[in-house]
Amino acid sequence: MENILKEFERDQKELIHILHRVQEEFGYVSPPAISAIAKHLKISENEIYSVLTFYKAFSLEPRGKHIVTVCMGTACHVRGAPRLVDDASREMGVDVGQTTPDKHFTLETVNCLGCCAIGPVVVVDGKYHSYVKRMDSIIKEYSEGR
Amino acid sequence: MERINHPEELAVWKNEILAERIPSKKKIVISSGTCGQASGSLQIIDAVNQELAKKGLKDHVEVKVTGCHGFCQLEPNLIVYPEEIFYKTLQPQDVPQIVEKSILGNEIVSSLVFEDLKTAQKAIKQNDIPFYKKQERLLTENNLKINPTEIEDYIALDGYQALANALFNMTSEAVIAEIETAGLRGRGGGGFPSGRKWEICRKVESNIKYIICNADEGDPGAYMDRSLLEGNPHSVIEGMIIGAYAIGAQEGYIYVRMEYPLAVQHVNLALEQARKFGFLGESILGSEFAFEIHLIEGAGAFVSGEETSLIASIEGRRAFPSQRPPFPAQEGLWGKPTNVNNVETWANVPLILRKGADWYAKIGTRRSKGTKIFSLVGKINNTGLVEVPMGITLREIVYDIGGGIQDNKKFKAIQTGGPSGGCIPAEKLDLPVDYDTLAKAGSIMGSGGMIIMDEDTCMVDVARYFLHFTQEESCGKCVPCRIGTKQLVEILNRITEGNGEEEDLEKMEDLSKTIKTGSLCGLGQTAPNPVLTTLQYFRKEYESHIKSKTCIALVCKGLIAYTIDPDKCVGCLLCLKSCPVDAISGERKEVHVIDQDLCIKCGACLDVCPPKINAVSKVTGRKMARILKNASGKRV
Ligand SMILES: Cc1cc2nc3c(=O)[nH]c(=O)nc-3n(C[C@H](O)[C@H](O)[C@H](O)COP(=O)(O)O)c2cc1C
Ligand code: FES
Numbered sequence: 001m002e003n004i005l006k007e008f009e010r011d012q013k014e015l016i017h018i019l020h021r022v023q024e025e026f027g028y029v030s031p032p033a034i035s036a037i038a039k040h041l042k043i044s045e046n047e048i049y050s051v052l053t054f055y056k057a058f059s060l061e062p063r064g065k066h067i068v069t070v071c072m073g074t075a076c077h078v079r080g081a082p083r084l085v086d087d088a089s090r091e092m093g094v095d096v097g098q099t100t101p102d103k104h105f106t107l108e109t110v111n112c113l114g115c116c117a118i119g120p121v122v123v124v125d126g127k128y129h130s131y132v133k134r135m136d137s138i139i140k141e142y143s144e145g146r
Numbered sequence: 147m148e149r150i151n152h153p154e155e156l157a158v159w160k161n162e163i164l165a166e167r168i169p170s171k172k173k174i175v176i177s178s179g180t181c182g183q184a185s186g187s188l189q190i191i192d193a194v195n196q197e198l199a200k201k202g203l204k205d206h207v208e209v210k211v212t213g214c215h216g217f218c219q220l221e222p223n224l225i226v227y228p229e230e231i232f233y234k235t236l237q238p239q240d241v242p243q244i245v246e247k248s249i250l251g252n253e254i255v256s257s258l259v260f261e262d263l264k265t266a267q268k269a270i271k272q273n274d275i276p277f278y279k280k281q282e283r284l285l286t287e288n289n290l291k292i293n294p295t296e297i298e299d300y301i302a303l304d305g306y307q308a309l310a311n312a313l314f315n316m317t318s319e320a321v322i323a324e325i326e327t328a329g330l331r332g333r334g335g336g337g338f339p340s341g342r343k344w345e346i347c348r349k350v351e352s353n354i355k356y357i358i359c360n361a362d363e364g365d366p367g368a369y370m371d372r373s374l375l376e377g378n379p380h381s382v383i384e385g386m387i388i389g390a391y392a393i394g395a396q397e398g399y400i401y402v403r404m405e406y407p408l409a410v411q412h413v414n415l416a417l418e419q420a421r422k423f424g425f426l427g428e429s430i431l432g433s434e435f436a437f438e439i440h441l442i443e444g445a446g447a448f449v450s451g452e453e454t455s456l457i458a459s460i461e462g463r464r465a466f467p468s469q470r471p472p473f474p475a476q477e478g479l480w481g482k483p484t485n486v487n488n489v490e491t492w493a494n495v496p497l498i499l500r501k502g503a504d505w506y507a508k509i510g511t512r513r514s515k516g517t518k519i520f521s522l523v524g525k526i527n528n529t530g531l532v533e534v535p536m537g538i539t540l541r542e543i544v545y546d547i548g549g550g551i552q553d554n555k556k557f558k559a560i561q562t563g564g565p566s567g568g569c570i571p572a573e574k575l576d577l578p579v580d581y582d583t584l585a586k587a588g589s590i591m592g593s594g595g596m597i598i599m600d601e602d603t604c605m606v607d608v609a610r611y612f613l614h615f616t617q618e619e620s621c622g623k624c625v626p627c628r629i630g631t632k633q634l635v636e637i638l639n640r641i642t643e644g645n646g647e648e649e650d651l652e653k654m655e656d657l658s659k660t661i662k663t664g665s666l667c668g669l670g671q672t673a674p675n676p677v678l679t680t681l682q683y684f685r686k687e688y689e690s691h692i693k694s695k696t697c698i699a700l701v702c703k704g705l706i707a708y709t710i711d712p713d714k715c716v717g718c719l720l721c722l723k724s725c726p727v728d729a730i731s732g733e734r735k736e737v738h739v740i741d742q743d744l745c746i747k748c749g750a751c752l753d754v755c756p757p758k759i760n761a762v763s764k765v766t767g768r769k770m771a772r773i774l775k776n777a778s779g780k781r782v
Contacts, residue, residue, distance in 0.1 A: 017443075054464040054465065056445070110405060
């Protein structure tokens with residue numbers, strides 16, 4: 001954590017950058033990380049919590065091994081994304097935004113990835129799946145080791 | 147090449163780059179923006195490189211990897227030059243054939259070129275494809291010619307010459323006058339005249355000023371900003387430097403949506419190159435002007451695209467909007483005068499200076515000048531990014547460029563302007579596309595998303611979708627937006643679930659008015675538009691949801707049921723096996739039956755029932771009532 005903070009100036013304008021870095025490194029922003037950031041930037045932990053919870057990019061809890069993101073942008077919506085979310089949610093047994101108890105999957109949605117032409121789009125761990133018709137095969141593909 | 151210290155050195159550099167190019171040499175251009183990569187362009191690039199190496203052609207053929215060419219649906223694709231043969235939707239195993247026939251020989255692999263769905267006509271060159279014919283690709287054409295990771299490609303296309311001209315031959319007033327004469331209006335949604343905006347900011351006295359490039363592109367379904375930043379980042383950067391010179395700013399920010407990792411990567415690289423060659427930093431091109439640009443990654447909040455929220459976000463705070471006035475031009479980033487423009491607006495700036503305001507002002511309509519890039523998506527045959535002159539009709543976009551509706555379905559509506567916009571019905575397809583006409587029709591041009599909806603799209607569901615979106619994205623600071631959108635969503639949920647009441651429609655209209663007039667920022671002020679336009683143009687659909695419990699598009703789960711036709715079912719077990727909740731019963735070769743109490747209406751049975759059999763169907767209204775009644779009758 002200290003090494004990360006060293007990269008940044010002690011100015012509030014760095015807060016979102018720091019949160020991005022921490023999220024990327026650890027997969028979530030933990031309470032000790034928040035205290036450390038507060039000290040570094042000389043702002044209150046409250047302020048950090050309020051920023052952290054405002055933006056969808058950050059999470060307060062560890063996420064799953066595989067992040068499944070279903071695009072819910074308009075273009076994907078009219079091409080059947082709602083059903084993909086329902087199916088994924090049912091198959092995984094969690095709601096959107098949640099992580100399975102075995103920490104294998106986190107189910108998320110996003111409001112457009114900018115590749116609407118090949119929608120509906122589902123991204124798993126950064127890999128794009130286009131023209132998705134069914135979720136079960138995608139989930140199966142990433143279920144190894146479960 | 148070293149740092150460029152004078153416009154003449156820039157000209158020399160350009161000539162050096164051109165001198166190294168051999169026009170007759172074979173060239174393969176591979177499109178590899180985000181859609182391309184998502185469709186497998188990286189594998190095509192590998193296959194091309196391998197095949198060329200295998201055939202010993204590496205030194206004889208130039209391979210150029212570019213950003214998006216617009217016709218995203220045909221990704222991955224490549225073009226062979228000088229013949230300009232356009233090969234579409236490729237698999238890696240197609241590559242050896244292409245090399246054999248079109249690189250080693252001068253033939254065409256005709257199975258891999260574009261063929262029109264309706265006329266079965268083949269098109270060899272990209273520009274012969276109907277999708278491209280009516281376009282005027284002033285901003286996007288260069289995406290074909292530029293490897294976005296190499297500044298030399300931009301320089302070869304007269305890159306940074308508009309900047310050199312501005313810095314050495316024009317006063318800041320003259321630059322602004324040129325932008326005003328051109329009639330450029332903001333492409334981020336509002337359509338405010340850009341020259342006027344710059345002038346306001348220029349006039350404010352302050353020794354520190356900022357400019358911002360808004361690349362938050364929050365409108366779901368719109369992605370032209372991504373394509374510009376990924377495919378031609380220097381055009382946006384050059385526009386910003388020119389703007390900074392005109393306004394008198396020393397620092398600029400590009401705020402990019404975090405969902406666009408490739409754009410972030412290409413912009414960062416382009417900024418480094420611009421610094422290295424002296425287009426950014428101290429003494430730009432040897433002049434006295436100094437300017438620096440920083441990239442900021444967003445963090446996933448729609449409201450942060452609103453300019454005052456965006457400023458709060460750059461300052462490291464929650465993206466709350468603030469009351470205007472004071473406008474950012476007076477008190478913006480860290481309280482200093484700040485000019486915010488959209489990506490596409492900035493990209494127009496070098497073009498205008500290079501070609502002249504008078505040339506530019508001839509394109510478009512009286513009050514909307516130039517071209518606009520739209521993303522044509524949804525239920526349309528040809529999906530992708532289209533750049534058209536303002537004033538073109540919606541019909542031309544949907545039918546001539548877009549090739550009409552998928553699967554021969556009926557057109558229902560076109561949604562423009564994202565969550566702030568509205569749905570335009572078939573009767574209005576002959577409207578010309580410009581800022582003022584679309585506003586008159588109850589929608590807005592917005593940032594350029596055009597989502598095509600067909601008879602299978604339920605307009606009440608679409609309104610619910612958008613209101614749900616804005617309600618989730620409302621920052622919660624002001625009451626009309628926070629509470630009002632929530633109430634609208636509740637009513638819309640009720641209607642789509644089959645529990646709507648006749649008073650609901652009026653209630654929604656009243657609520658909408660309150661939200662529009664009482665909200666603090668553009669998000670709330672425009673949030674009811676999707677409801678209001680669907681109520682205006684598709685009121686019948688609302689009424690049938692409420693009165694006859696019918697969703698004619700067969701979308702709203704509360705108003706549909708799945709059923710198996712006993713006369714058609716052959717008892718193949720397919721649907722039974724696919725049902726995730728075991729709601730289907732029956733034996734092999736016996737008619738299957740859906741238990742309506744267990745059914746979750748996921749549609750899996752309809753998907754798997756073979757088209758030849760076609761026994762499963764969706765029903766609504768009276769038919770659905772009958773099925774439910776029969777089902778409960780059997781139970782008793
Ligand atoms: C809720 C909301 C979201 C917005 N999102 C964007 C956006 O994603 N991109 C953008 O360029 N402008 C967006 N705008 C418009 C900006 O506030 C601002 O007007 C624009 O960036 C100015 O640039 P322009 O004059 O070049 O259009 C949004 C406005 C509102 C109210
Ligand atoms: S709406 Fe899904 S990628 Fe744009």
